[in-house]
Amino acid sequence: MATPAFDSSVLTRRGVLAAAAGSLLLAGCGQQGERPEEEPSASSAPSSQDLVVGASLELTGRGAALGVPQQRALEIGADALNRSGIPVGSLRRSIRLEIRDNRSSPREAARQAAELTRAGVQALVGGTLAETSVALAEAAQKVKTPFLSLGLGDGVVLPLAERTFSFQLTPDAVDVARRLADLVETQRLRRVALLAADGLHGDSGVRAVRAALRGSDADLVRTVRLPDTGRSFAGAAERIAAADPDGVIVWGAAPDSGVAARELRRADYRGPLFFDAGAVAEATLSAHNAAAVEGAYAVHPGCLSTSTLTATTRAELERRDFNYRYTQRYGTSNTFAPYASDALQLLAASARMATSLDRGRIRAFLQSQVAEGIAGGYAFTPTRHGGMESDSLAVYVVTQGAWRLYA
Template identity: 30%
Template structure:
């Protein structure tokens, strides 16, 4: 080798070595590839197991999609699932366990209102961001006392307003109300009466059902005996279908309306006949196959609907709330930053509190004054036709 070539080669090797060392010592921050660990407290057995199963399926599908997308900058979502057996005491034990696990970034809670409200104190004391899929307003209000609690589910006031608009449009003056015997059912009755008072709709009779009730003929009989123009069912999905069948057996021929908490499977199965022509207030994602995908958000909802249906053989209305919860937490974790491999729950809470996105459920906006993210615009009107829910328009 000539002296010139030898010197050139030596200089090149020195330059490469210096560059390599410089990249290690003086380059950008080390990439964080630690997992985003999200815990989920769900009703996988007991009275609310049907909805809990849908939440679990949605969480697992969304986790797989995020992990395959590469959108998390080299990080992966991990799920820790616990069954609360539809019991608030068991749920609280799960929340304590999750809170004490330093790997856990945030918690997703299922649709159990009593569970979420009962966990508020523990969540705040342990300062762990939690998104509940329960509908009761008491989950997140008053906000000053629930700084670490958020929720993704239709709000009672928004449901009542949407139902009232539809009732008024159909010139319905009197209703009978069957509601769940819990905080959300009571909240719904109050919201409905407030909205009805503005337009002159009268509640002729009101009945309630406990979460474990499977025999609803007595309540249905009292509602039908009052001869209202319409019956409103404000209960979880399994009970809503039982109630619609009970009302049908009581020979009721008037209109049937359901609030968003009654949304369950897309296909109505054994309740198809009794629920035919019933009206449901819910999000568009439930029937996105009826919608032309004119925006990226609608296209994403359609794709989610198709992916969920392809994997599980059907669609459940509440699935999108669980998927949006995972997305919100993952996005907030990336935005929050912090030391590599460390979980900063306070920083994550602060980011969640100002999160905005056009989610699979619809537009979602969190603010320091409002920890219930689903916007009223997400709700639309669905009609039961030929054994499944369809877009009313």
């Protein structure tokens, strides 16, 4: 039987912080309590009553497989919040989205951050690639605008002293790597190879996997980096297969993850495959990749496993509602976690508690958020601005062309 993605009996860091706060901030308004320290900022921009959120997303280019689902998550999340509005002071506000295509370019993402802030947004969301997220974080700091990163890869919000306006929603690489290492050890694999993407996301994976396997019975026998997207992965796959590993970890993002799996099979590697969270997207399960990825494992937020019959908590019901609306609108279920929808919920809760749309006040309340979102759980503090809590992660296996919770 599949294990639940969330276990309320486990004492977690988020649970301790939530108990101290008195409630989960996404669950209701609650009491205002003591005001957190604010950082000086430009006055909240427009005279409109809307909470205006600027999104810089990879709608084209190498990050589109992850960026497009986040655009959809933003729109579904905004529709849900706007059904009743957001109480901010004595008024009810609506969410208004300003979405831009950064074309998977860090330079374009930075330019858009400045442009959107000048146009009056109170917050920024985006960057599913680590490189665009870092560019957005640096730009957000300059313009004193809260930024919620959707990017995979550590370091987006570090060093914290230079990224006080940035928050990361995706899982930390070290947490994903630990779950993968546990899975490798459970299957008694002794020789493991790592095929990692180029760039910051792959860098994070190499560091995290090396550290996680160091304390296990498995040896990392070979590490190979994938070439830039658009170039053949065949040579990298052949180098991995030549090491004769018992298992291969593919650390990258869709669509590269599925292509890498296909090339590994062509190189006559027949053992188990293990993916990080970036692989869990529609492109990985495409018809071209179906045979190669069948039986592969992935560590990913547990939001994929909510049953329509057993959902009872507020978070589970919201996940069910989100997945229903996504499927109804787009004809397919969401696989890459709906971090963007959680970003809107976090911003709405912060604006509500701040009783203001001032950017500095929103930032101040963001860094005290303890919340269970649709994708998973978050526990931000003044000294920790991300990522997702480790107990939100689950293990999935591809079964008959779909991601299923692993027993």
